[in-house]
Ligand SMILES: Nc1ncnc2c1ncn2[C@@H]1O[C@H](COP(=O)(O)OP(=O)(O)O)[C@@H](O)[C@H]1O
């Protein structure tokens with residue numbers, strides 16, 4: 001699973017890892033969440049994030065449920081892919097829901113919230129537990145600059161209300177670090193995303209049991 005702030009370089013890393021794995025002769029597939037344009041729940045998320053469903057985006061739990069339902073709709077496909085491919089790369093997964101939405105609550109509510117996300121998505125919805133999280137870590141300012149640049153280059157990736165809120169991004173980075181420290185849900189590996197990421201050096205942990 002590839003996790004990190006908006007603009008951290010997750011999609012770039014997913015593409016780089018795919019190429020590096022193909023070069024090793026491995027089969028790879030990838031999914032990105034939210035699945036905008038492919039699921040009713042993801043499209044509702046997008047409407048909410050761009051302020052088109054009243055004050056729905058103010059509800060932390062309401063938004064988290066929508067993101068979780070989007071993933072639940074992909075669960076069967078992910079399970080099939082895990083049987084069929086050597087590697088299944090996910091650009092954001094359950095941990096994004098924990099990090100982004102915990103970051104919108106008071107700090108003393110975070111522990112309870114991330115456990116609620118785990119219980120909802122893993123226990124109740126039956127989503128597969130990931131083998132590894134790769135946390136692409138960059139300073140908030142760098143992520144924001146990259147997200148702004150990406151917005152100019154690719155008009156399908158305009159910044160939403162989460163992405164343009166730098167306080168939220170800062171808190172989200174802190175929650176991600178906390179999740180990585182306790183290896184929440186599965187092992188975490190922190191990747192320095194400030195310079196060019198060495199894709200090949202990341203391949204070994206993918207195959208270490
Ligand atoms: N290691 C890197 N160094 C410099 N720029 C990068 C790096 N990784 C990604 N970028 C650039 O930053 C922007 C955001 O990258 P992207 O992979 O779309 O991020 P994310 O999927 O995390 O939002 C893109 O314009 C991309 O070309």
Ligand SMILES: Cc1cn([C@H]2C[C@H](O)[C@@H](COP(=O)(O)OP(=O)(O)O)O2)c(=O)[nH]c1=O
Nearest residue numbers: 006033034067092093096097100101162163
């Ligand atoms: C997948 C996911 C994303 N998010 C947040 C992180 C992002 O700020 C926002 C949108 O995801 P994002 O990856 O930015 O989508 P795109 O790059 O296609 O615009 O949703 C959650 O809060 N929970 C989740 O489960």
